Amino acid sequence: MKVVALEDVLGTKHEVDGGNWISRRLITKKDGMGYSVNDTIIKAGTETHIWYQNHLESVYCIEGEGEVVTLSDNKVWPIEKDQLYALDKNDEHLLRAKTDMRMVCVFNPPLTGNEVHDENGVYPVDEG
Numbered sequence: 001m002k003v004v005a006l007e008d009v010l011g012t013k014h015e016v017d018g019g020n021w022i023s024r025r026l027i028t029k030k031d032g033m034g035y036s037v038n039d040t041i042i043k044a045g046t047e048t049h050i051w052y053q054n055h056l057e058s059v060y061c062i063e064g065e066g067e068v069v070t071l072s073d074n075k076v077w078p079i080e081k082d083q084l085y086a087l088d089k090n091d092e093h094l095l096r097a098k099t100d101m102r103m104v105c106v107f108n109p110p111l112t113g114n115e116v117h118d119e120n121g122v123y124p125v126d127e128g
């Protein structure tokens with residue numbers, strides 16, 4: 001087994017600044033788990049368009065509050081500490097942070113660790 005501390009990732013290439021968010025990639029594809037795990041801070045007052053067409057993601061909010069808007073139906077989903085949302089249909093969405101939000105994000109398939117969103121809020125498929 002292994003133990004990964006947040007401080008092991010801070011300041012490395014696996015601490016990725018996406019502008020509206022900073023993602024600390026704790027478990028990535030190379031760890032061979034079949035999923036990846038990030039500890040992500042979403043910055044207060046931001047709105048981010050996200051559409052993971054190539055990944056499923058579960059997002060567990062452990063600090064802060066905000067909302068998700070699913071764009072297929074314009075439904076607003078308030079999210080607060082101790083709630084998880086699962087993008088089980090590759091849902092295109094807006095993520096709005098009212099306060100700083102600290103999120104534990106699990107991706108299937110796993111991120112390689114270096115991804116930032118493209119102009120459509122997408123991460124590419126990892127062909128490696």
Ligand code: 9YT
Binds near residue numbers: 021023024038039040
């Ligand atoms: C919650 C969310 O999807 N934030 C965008 C960043 C992403 N979770 C990541 O790469 O950690």
